[in-house]
Amino acid sequence: MSDTLNFFFLLIGNGVLIGLMYALIALGFVLVYKATDAINFAQGEFVMIAAIVVSAALQAYGAPLWLAILIGLGGMIAFGFGLERSVLRPLLGRPIVAVIMATIGLAAILRGVGPLAFGTGVRNLPLPISEDPIFLGPFFLTPVQLVGAGVSLLFLAAFGWFFMKSRQGIAMRAVANNQQVAMAMGIHVERYFALAWAMAGVVSALGGVIWGSMLGVDVQLALVGLKVFPVVILGGLDSIVGAIVGGLIVGIVENVAAGYIDPYVGGGTKDFAPYALMILALMIRPYGIFGKRTIERV
Amino acid sequence: MSSPVARAAAGADAPQLTISNVSKHFGGVRAVTEVSVDVRRGELLSIIGPNGAGKTTVLNMVSGFFHPDSGTIHLGERDITQLAPSRIAELGVARTFQNIALFKGMTVLDNLMLGRHVRMRSGVFGSLIYWGLAQREEVKHRAQVEELIEFLKLQDLRKQPTGALAYGLQKRVELGRALALDPDILLLDEPMGGMNQEEKEDMARYVLDVNEERGTTVILIEHDMGVVMDISERVVVLDMGQKIAEGTPEEVKRNPDVIKAYLGQPHGTGANHA
Structure with a gap:
């Protein structure tokens, strides 16, 4: 196989893995939007704060990795529940802008509180995974990315099952569909709101561990969350399948763009290519590839 | 149908649902004013009235979507006036909506x-x-x-x-x-609205079956007078947020206030909008 083709496959392969990891974080956003209609601008900060907690537990308190991850998960679940109860429930029934502003404010607070409580330095979040790349035909894969992509797939499948098959998942879809009617069915809507935020916490904790181990843990990690927007705009704000497809598209596009365009312009295409695509997508399919087409009717 | 003995034990005529003196105003609009209705266990009660008479508002107060400004609603002995819709549903009050509200998709x-x-x-x-x-x-x-x-x-x-x-x-x-x-009580908000004659007859049959075979108390809001007079045991008439009549279909049909509300006043003094 020619080198040019090999290079192309390399970019695609890495793009797919990175894309699945974007999808995991985007899932946190989608879960909240699907159930509560709230747009969470702090998703990246959720990931950051989870990574900070896990790495602090590992390093400052010497906890074993499994315990640190459990602490991260438990902490983020509690955070999700607490956030819903203290900030978002009082905003129920207010204009959607109020919720958006609240999450933007929350993002700023988290970016400030994280370093304040745990220090500003870049921390490591070492996972017991070999750093030797694996060669698979034309693909050249790093183990941590493989594990990250695997965990992402697992959770995307689990949440997909939850929404399609489980009683609570179906009830959550009902809440997302029509809150009033869900109430008339005896569904306690607030409980499902809280559950959605807690689930976003779980996803963020996992995303924090994976992304933190790859990029290092500091405030910059929150920037990963910015990639959520092209992912969910492309895939659809309320679709789990859309999060996967959107994640894959963003992962592949940014890798391919970086591979082919960066040499000529000196780098940086990775950071804006997904947004260029997002703007294009907004013009063509504003509800995303898999999103509900409600935007049309407004 | 409960046996006479059981009825006596429950207090012979203790209503299953008691709406007493409820009022609800939206800004300056008096949607419902001092309405009281007793609903007996197992009956099929219709609430009728011209558009804007406050029928749906009453239903929304019973199912907890609105809380009345004054007055109380009791389910048996229990005060449900301030309960959330999900709690009221848990207590056995189910409803349908005027506009179809299925979970689409x-x-x-x-x-x-x-x-x-x-x-x-x-x-x-x-x-x-x-x-x-x-x-x-x-x-x-x-x-x-x-x-x-x-x-x-x-x-x-x-x-x-x-x-x-x-x-x-x-x-x-x-x-x-x-x-x-x-449910023990089923609230139906215009279940036949927008239907053709055949669909209406089907729906009326189902409502009657639910009431008779399952013994479910039914409170029905419906515009189609023919259907209402056919299947209801008792009819409550609302107009401009107030109860103007109550009784069997025959009694209500002959009530001059009801005729006035539906047809407007004969001499055009402050005609009602039907």
Whole structure:
């Protein structure tokens, strides 16, 4: 196989893995939007704060990795529940802008509180995974990315099952569909709101561990969350399948763009290519590839 | 139908639902003023009145979507005036909506199973831990939903997304979803609105069957006078937010206030908007 083709496959392969990891974080956003209609601008900060907690537990308190991850998960679940109860429930029934502003404010607070409580330095979040790349035909894969992509797939499948098959998942879809009617069915809507935020916490904790181990843990990690927007705009704000497809598209596009365009312009295409695509997508399919087409009717 | 002995034990004429002196104003609009209605166990009561008479507002107060500005609502002995809609549903009051409010994109079966939601015990974490238990519960509820599907003749539509169904069928699925709650009281907000004659007759038959065979108390809001007078045991008439008449269909039909409300005053002094 020619080198040019090999290079192309390399970019695609890495793009797919990175894309699945974007999808995991985007899932946190989608879960909240699907159930509560709230747009969470702090998703990246959720990931950051989870990574900070896990790495602090590992390093400052010497906890074993499994315990640190459990602490991260438990902490983020509690955070999700607490956030819903203290900030978002009082905003129920207010204009959607109020919720958006609240999450933007929350993002700023988290970016400030994280370093304040745990220090500003870049921390490591070492996972017991070999750093030797694996060669698979034309693909050249790093183990941590493989594990990250695997965990992402697992959770995307689990949440997909939850929404399609489980009683609570179906009830959550009902809440997302029509809150009033869900109430008339005896569904306690607030409980499902809280559950959605807690689930976003779980996803963020996992995303924090994976992304933190790859990029290092500091405030910059929150920037990963910015990639959520092209992912969910492309895939659809309320679709789990859309999060996967959107994640894959963003992962592949940014890798391919970086591979082919960066040499000529000196780098940086990775950071804006997904947004260029997002703007294009907004013009063509504003509800995303898999999103509900409600935007049309407004 | 409960036996005379049981009735006596429950206090012979103790109403199942007592709406007493409820008022609800929206800004300057007096939607409902001092309305009282006693609903007896097992009866089929209709609430009628011209548009804007406050019928749906009364229903919304009973099911907890609005809380009255004054007055109380009791379910048996229990004060439900300030309870949330989800609590009132748990207590056995189910409803349908004036505009079809099915969960679109979900199948008929999912919609009906959602009606069972309130009767299912296992929670999120419970169902993760006691997988088998949750499964068994699911099977039990599925069987009850199957009974409903048969009752409403929806057999062929189980897996159909509700959005794709014909209008009359959607209304029937919505009735089924309310029935899935196994309610003691069923509130129907214009279940026949927008239907053709044949669909209306079908729906009237189902409502009667629910009332007679299952013994469910039915409170019906309906515009079609023919249907209302045919199937109701008792009729309450609202006009401009106030109760103007109450009685059997025959009594109500002859009531001059009712005739006035529907036809306007004969000499044109402050005609009502019917």
